[in-house]
Amino acid sequence: MNRVWAMIERDLRRFRRSPVLIFISVLMPLVQLVVLGYAFGGKIKNLQLGVVDQDHGVPAVKLEEMFQAIAANARTFTPVYYDDRDAALRDLRNGKIGGLVEIPPRFSRKLLAGANPRIALMEDNSDQFASSALKGALDGLLSAYNAPAVAPRMTAAARLDIVEIYPYVPYIQFLLPGVIVLAIFVSAMIGGGIIFIDDKARGLHEGYLVTPIRKLELILGFTFAGAIKAIIAGAVLITAGSVIAGIPDPLNPLRLARMSLLVVATALALISMMFLIMVRVSDPLVPRAIFGMLNTVLYFPSGAVYPTQSFPAWMKAISIVDPFTYAVHGFKQLVLKNTSLAAVAGDLAFLTLFTALAMTAATFLFRRTL
Amino acid sequence: MFDVEVDNLTKRFGDFTAVDALNFSVQHGEIFGLLGPNGAGKSTLIRMLTTLLPPTSGTARVNGHDVSRDPNGVRQSIGVIPQAMTSDLELSALENLTIFAKLYGIPRERRMQTIPRLLQEVDLIQWADKPVKMFSGGMRRRLEIARGLVHEPKIFFLDEPTTGLDPVSRVAVWEMLARLKRERDLTILVTTHYMDEADKLCDRIAIVDHGKLAALDSPLKLKASVPGKNVLEAAFVGAPPHWTEILKALPDVAEVRREENICRLSTQNGPRTTVALLETARQANVTVASLSVQSTTLDDVFVHYTGHQLRDALQTPTAADSPFLLRRG
Numbered sequence: 001m002n003r004v005w006a007m008i009e010r011d012l013r014r015f016r017r018s019p020v021l022i023f024i025s026v027l028m029p030l031v032q033l034v035v036l037g038y039a040f041g042g043k044i045k046n047l048q049l050g051v052v053d054q055d056h057g058v059p060a061v062k063l064e065e066m067f068q069a070i071a072a073n074a075r076t077f078t079p080v081y082y083d084d085r086d087a088a089l090r091d092l093r094n095g096k097i098g099g100l101v102e103i104p105p106r107f108s109r110k111l112l113a114g115a116n117p118r119i120a121l122m123e124d125n126s127d128q129f130a131s132s133a134l135k136g137a138l139d140g141l142l143s144a145y146n147a148p149a150v151a152p153r154m155t156a157a158a159r160l161d162i163v164e165i166y167p168y169v170p171y172i173q174f175l176l177p178g179v180i181v182l183a184i185f186v187s188a189m190i191g192g193g194i195i196f197i198d199d200k201a202r203g204l205h206e207g208y209l210v211t212p213i214r215k216l217e218l219i220l221g222f223t224f225a226g227a228i229k230a231i232i233a234g235a236v237l238i239t240a241g242s243v244i245a246g247i248p249d250p251l252n253p254l255r256l257a258r259m260s261l262l263v264v265a266t267a268l269a270l271i272s273m274m275f276l277i278m279v280r281v282s283d284p285l286v287p288r289a290i291f292g293m294l295n296t297v298l299y300f301p302s303g304a305v306y307p308t309q310s311f312p313a314w315m316k317a318i319s320i321v322d323p324f325t326y327a328v329h330g331f332k333q334l335v336l337k338n339t340s341l342a343a344v345a346g347d348l349a350f351l352t353l354f355t356a357l358a359m360t361a362a363t364f365l366f367r368r369t370l
Numbered sequence: 371m372f373d374v375e376v377d378n379l380t381k382r383f384g385d386f387t388a389v390d391a392l393n394f395s396v397q398h399g400e401i402f403g404l405l406g407p408n409g410a411g412k413s414t415l416i417r418m419l420t421t422l423l424p425p426t427s428g429t430a431r432v433n434g435h436d437v438s439r440d441p442n443g444v445r446q447s448i449g450v451i452p453q454a455m456t457s458d459l460e461l462s463a464l465e466n467l468t469i470f471a472k473l474y475g476i477p478r479e480r481r482m483q484t485i486p487r488l489l490q491e492v493d494l495i496q497w498a499d500k501p502v503k504m505f506s507g508g509m510r511r512r513l514e515i516a517r518g519l520v521h522e523p524k525i526f527f528l529d530e531p532t533t534g535l536d537p538v539s540r541v542a543v544w545e546m547l548a549r550l551k552r553e554r555d556l557t558i559l560v561t562t563h564y565m566d567e568a569d570k571l572c573d574r575i576a577i578v579d580h581g582k583l584a585a586l587d588s589p590l591k592l593k594a595s596v597p598g599k600n601v602l603e604a605a606f607v608g609a610p611p612h613w614t615e616i617l618k619a620l621p622d623v624a625e626v627r628r629e630e631n632i633c634r635l636s637t638q639n640g641p642r643t644t645v646a647l648l649e650t651a652r653q654a655n656v657t658v659a660s661l662s663v664q665s666t667t668l669d670d671v672f673v674h675y676t677g678h679q680l681r682d683a684l685q686t687p688t689a690a691d692s693p694f695l696l697r698r699g
Contacts, residue, residue, distance in 0.1 A: 202454065204456050204458065206452045207470070210421065211473040212445040370422045
């Protein structure tokens with residue numbers, strides 16, 4: 001039994017002398033609590049709802065006033081007014097707006113004639129959380145609209161027709177874009193973080209530093225090697241993942257080509273981020289310790305598991321600078337909506353800019369000496 | 371023209387001066403040994419000469435290139451074997467050498483010739499395709515020696531190349547170095563803790579302590595410079611009972627110890643005592659069955675110049691010893 005105590009004592013004494021270890025083992029679950037708590041718990045707000053009013057009658061205007069009231073109070077959505085129905089549909093397809101309410105011509109006349117007119121809600125059902133929030137808000141709005149406090153002058157009621165613009169998206173498909181990015185991240189973390197620092201600690205880098213290789217060549221070598229491994233991980237996920245998640249026409253070559261481009265941009269962004277974090281680190285435990293933390297802080301605020309519209313302000317701030325957000329958004333467009341590259345141009349631009357900035361900073365910090 | 375010229379070279383880490391205004395030169399074609407206790411500044415010196423660390427002040431020229439102003443010129447001229455084993459364990463011997471040949475920009479045709487020849491020279495040709503993780507310590511060291519020579523450098527730096535190797539592997543490494551030096555017209559700078567090796571192989575030895583040069587000369591002259599004792603060991607047949615007292619009276623003898631018919635004499639002057647001993651034995655009709663004279667070893671030289679004190683000092687924990695240490699530059 002004394003020997004058991006000796007082993008326990010040894011371990012606890014060491015634990016007590018490594019304050020950082022204690023700090024991380026406590027901090028990490030706390031970060032998870034806060035990030036995950038807010039990632040899933042919040043009410044979805046500030047969805048963009050397109051409105052096309054083809055009627056312009058008084059009842060239609062009254063409906064629009066109620067939209068404004070929701071935007072000002074519950075803030076579930078903000079109406080965006082369109083004159084051109086085609087432009088509105090295009091924005092819906094490209095994910096600029098989460099839904100589109102269409103007030104048809106002669107809505108007012110039908111309503112006043114007691115003919116129970118219908119308004120259509122076309123919704124981006126690739127995000128079920130957002131679309132059900134939108135549907136709920138509009139249902140509530142319409143029942144209020146149809147049951148005014150003052151004695152009714154009109155007996156007719158407007159009805160909401162829901163039009164889902166995409167085939168039904170189960171949660172596994174909703175999750176796939178995030179998982180693709182996660183695979184790229186894990187590969188970047190192992191290649192650009194753990195292996196990089198292990199090699200450094202074992203003295204392997206000393207061997208390279210005494211050769212005439214230039215600083216930039218060394219950095220580009222490390223970066224591209226890591227990126228290639230991450231790209232392979234991403235390529236497996238976009239194909240195998242699409243098949244497993246049951247994406248319709250999973251091996252569509254055009255979509256795979258577009259996704260591959262995004263895989264490359266994502267891999268470069270994440271590997272250069274990792275390189276920037278690790279450029280001055282030499283302790284092999286550091287990448288292992290921050291692995292979980294980085295994962296939590298980057299993955300959950302990105303909208304990969306729950307829409308960003310539900311996040312508190314601080315988490316939205318993370319999601320704005322988080323390369324995951326743009327990668328996940330891009331893959332959602334391509335995987336769930338099969339959009340063109342134009343719909344992900346912004347994401348590609350951000351990831352490219354992020355790569356350029358991170359690499360510049362890492363190059364600046366990288367030292368060619370020990 | 372010297373291959374390595376060190377001029378007032380200094381390296382400070384904060385308040386600590388690791389290398390303190392060193393001056394020395396290494397001639398072309400010599401094996402130059404750097405000896406010194408742990409923490410004396412040997413590795414720091416080698417790292418400055420191999421462009422891994424920038425000097426705080428002073429200059430060093432390697433093959434005519436200034437380490438600070440023309441580091442790439444230095445890197446082209448030198449081969450380096452760092453203290454740690456730094457081959458890629460997952461890669462084969464051949465792959466390790468090929469990667470480095472590419473880093474040195476050696477064209478394919480020359481690689482195809484050089485690499486098998488090098489593997490032959492370090493006796494690893496039959497293991498060329500095996501992953502390095504299956505190699506013993508001695509094999510890994512030999513592979514690194516081949517790696518350091520892949521671009522046919524003029525000057526070869528080795529930081530404790532034999533530490534941690536068994537005696538047979540150590541001998542193999544040193545023989546290899548001696549042969550390579552002969553065949554390839556190399557200048558070799560080497561640090562070691564094994565005095566016998568340094569004694570046998572180095573043309574000149576610099577003893578470094580506290581970042582300063584304590585002594586620099588050939589092993590022979592260094593040993594002569596130490597006012598040390600010789601030890602005579604002799605076995606006698608037919609020695610009389612008071613033989614020990616007679617031996618004690620011989621010139622320069624400080625002490626005599628006797629075990630049966632073997633005597634051990636400490637003397638200030640080995641040759642004089644030896645002559646006197648043989649003469650005395652002849653006169654007393656005692657047969658000298660065996661006689662050996664041991665001279666001062668490089669160990670004695672080392673202790674003479676660096677002192678007997680144990681160098682117990684706390685050091686900054688490195689990444690390898692301590693979890694969660696973010697090492698700042």
